[in-house]
Amino acid sequence: MNSGTQPSCADEDIDVSVQVGGIQMRTPVMTASGTFGYGPEYASLTDLERLGAIVVKGIAVHPTRGNPTARTCETSCGLLNAIGLPNPGVNGFVETYMPFLRQVDVPVIVNIWGKTVAEYEEVAHRLDDVQGVRGLEINVSCPNIKEGSALFGTDLDMFKRVTNAVRKTTNLTVIPKLAPNVSDIAAFAKAAEDSGADAISLINSIPALAIDVETRRPRLANGTGGLTGPAIKPIALKLVWEAASAVRIPVVGIGGIFTAEDAVEFLIAGASAVAVGTANFVNPRAAEEIADGIAGYMIRHGVKRVSDLVGSLKQ
């Protein structure tokens, strides 16, 4: 499916807008955290107001530098990264990036992380009344930092604790982002719903390793990293399908989405919206073009609303 030649999603006969946990979006295509900077980096490359939402890079209480380089390497069908969540800290983010983001007519969702439950609470608290912020995506699933985050995503009790804590701290839309490396994704999806989450997103990157055979060392300075891109799409699709079957709250599907057809697969599997990650590095207009391609698919198949596609998998 060549999304670039598809009809525009402004076509009158179809409605590509969606609601995700109370956030109204013009299209079902968001950007995935960590692959789109904080927004301004992409402003000259794509029309930010044609995105469903911008999900910014992970933000913590304090500024951090991230991992030493090499932080990324290509594998045969995916990208391996161990960036380690460098960030300007919540105050730095609000001062540096929110003045720009407030001028753009697009929902802003802030991806947050911490090393303790108290740190998650603190970031959520500080963002709660920041004008222009619509939602918080809770990153409990980054495989690339040594403390906290990854464990919150794989231990059900810790996952509930952090989700509950953020929920109680904020009135913003709360979207826990699930880790793929758990034995029962439905249990995590259900726990998010029971803890008051407005939606869930999945998947984060999959823990992985690449080795330089000349040096016999890992290709990333961190040792292991997180795999993203086309390699993970079928895994993500299955997990999204299982999670969406277990809950009533909206699901944001993430993982290897490069084309409109990829995105439509996620909608059929049960996602109410999708987020585009690694594809942004290849084509900065990917999210916009994928939204147009979804519109084209809907026209060709006589689908009037995105919600008519969601969860329409035939068995």
Ligand SMILES: Cc1cc2nc3c(=O)[nH]c(=O)nc-3n(C[C@H](O)[C@H](O)[C@H](O)COP(=O)(O)O)c2cc1C
């Ligand atoms: C370079 C890079 C940085 C990322 N940073 C974050 C982050 O800060 N927070 C987060 O929750 N996910 C982060 N992710 C994960 C993505 O948001 C997404 O879940 C993952 O890349 C899978 O989607 P994709 O295959 O479309 O890239 C990052 C991914 C990449 C490739």
